[in-house]
Amino acid sequence: AQSRYASLRDLPAQARCGTRIKLTMNAGLMADLPSLASSGAEGVGLFRTELQFLVRSHVPRRAELAAIYKRVMDAAEGRRVVFRTLDIGSDKVLPYMKPQDEPNPAMGWRAIRLGLDRPGVLKMQMQALVRAAQGRPLALMFPFIATAGEFDRAREMFDKVIAREQALGHPAPSGIEVGAMLETPSLAFAPLSFFRAADFISIGGNDLKQFFFAADRENERVRRRYDTLDGSFLRLIRQIVERCDEAGTPLSYCGEDAGRPLEALTFAALGVRALSMRPASIGPVKHLLRRVHLGDLSDEIQAAMDRGVENLRPVVLGCLSHD
Numbered sequence: 001a002q003s004r005y006a007s008l009r010d011l012p013a014q015a016r017c018g019t020r021i022k023l024t025m026n027a028g029l030m031a032d033l034p035s036l037a038s039s040g041a042e043g044v045g046l047f048r049t050e051l052q053f054l055v056r057s058h059v060p061r062r063a064e065l066a067a068i069y070k071r072v073m074d075a076a077e078g079r080r081v082v083f084r085t086l087d088i089g090s091d092k093v094l095p096y097m098k099p100q101d102e103p104n105p106a107m108g109w110r111a112i113r114l115g116l117d118r119p120g121v122l123k124m125q126m127q128a129l130v131r132a133a134q135g136r137p138l139a140l141m142f143p144f145i146a147t148a149g150e151f152d153r154a155r156e157m158f159d160k161v162i163a164r165e166q167a168l169g170h171p172a173p174s175g176i177e178v179g180a181m182l183e184t185p186s187l188a189f190a191p192l193s194f195f196r197a198a199d200f201i202s203i204g205g206n207d208l209k210q211f212f213f214a215a216d217r218e219n220e221r222v223r224r225r226y227d228t229l230d231g232s233f234l235r236l237i238r239q240i241v242e243r244c245d246e247a248g249t250p251l252s253y254c255g256e257d258a259g260r261p262l263e264a265l266t267f268a269a270l271g272v273r274a275l276s277m278r279p280a281s282i283g284p285v286k287h288l289l290r291r292v293h294l295g296d297l298s299d300e301i302q303a304a305m306d307r308g309v310e311n312l313r314p315v316v317l318g319c320l321s322h323d
């Protein structure tokens with residue numbers, strides 16, 4: 001499949017109307033990095049940092065992590081890599097962590113909640129990232145932020161880490177971006193000041209969808225029950241786009257749906273200008289994107305949403321067939 005799209009690799013991800021969409025890839029291992037060049041991704045929009053913690057029998061040491069992050073940045077050759085801080089706890093149990101007995105682990109003590117309550121590991125990870133950057137730009141984002149206050153606290157922790165690293169003689173990154181993953185519906189309703197405070201926002205659609213429809217992403221019985229192109233979900237996405245536009249904050253979408261061509265086009269039509277996906281999806285998404293007039297698609301989707309059409313899939317398919 002990769003070769004079918006190889007000719008597209010160096011062509012811009014641009015719709016017929018001229019709108020550019022930034023296509024980046026998701027990664028989590030050093031072994032994923034060669035896909036940057038082969039897929040034509042513009043960077044890594046989501047680097048999941050859990051794996052380095054899951055494959056070991058002990059908490060990785062700071063120097064070990066810094067070396068890994070440095071290799072990732074080196075391999076990206078100047079392209080932006082967004083490091084997502086640890087999203088562990090509950091369902092992703094570390095071998096060396098005391099298992100928590102939680103009835104609903106996905107809604108439990110995980111990700112940034114754990115990081116704020118037991119900051120040791122998160123701070124160590126932040127230090128490793130600063131040391132790996134060695135004066136280069138650094139982008140990191142916090143998973144599972146549910147309130148503006150959680151973002152402020154995580155950011156404050158990071159600011160302190162940077163100040164301390166500098167005091168210790170480590171060079172500060174040349175530029176710092178701190179973003180939030182929007183993967184709980186509550187954050188879509190946060191005050192505008194939150195959208196202004198974040199340097200960027202990335203929609204974690206896998207979790208956002210599971211909590212929006214109250215449908216467990218791990219449960220085969222219900223996980224495909226609700227369509228991403230359901231009007232209600234798209235109204236939520238539209239609202240997030242509007243809030244980010246109002247605040248002037250860049251927005252991306254990094255859940256699995258960003259790599260599904262129809263979904264990707266729909267998000268782009270609603271104003272999401274960056275999508276992060278598995279490398280193999282870059283070609284198919286770019287292929288379709290280059291064939292459509294996003295402005296026209298947007299008009300049709302918005303009109304259908306305002307008419308109260310319950311599911312937008314037939315509308316999107318219809319637009320593509322006469323495009």
Ligand code: PEP
Nearest residue numbers: 183204205206207254255
């Ligand atoms: C998501 O929730 O959409 C996401 C990108 O994060 P993860 O799949 O790792 O939970």
Ligand code: MG
Nearest residue numbers: 183204206207
């Ligand atoms: Mg998630």
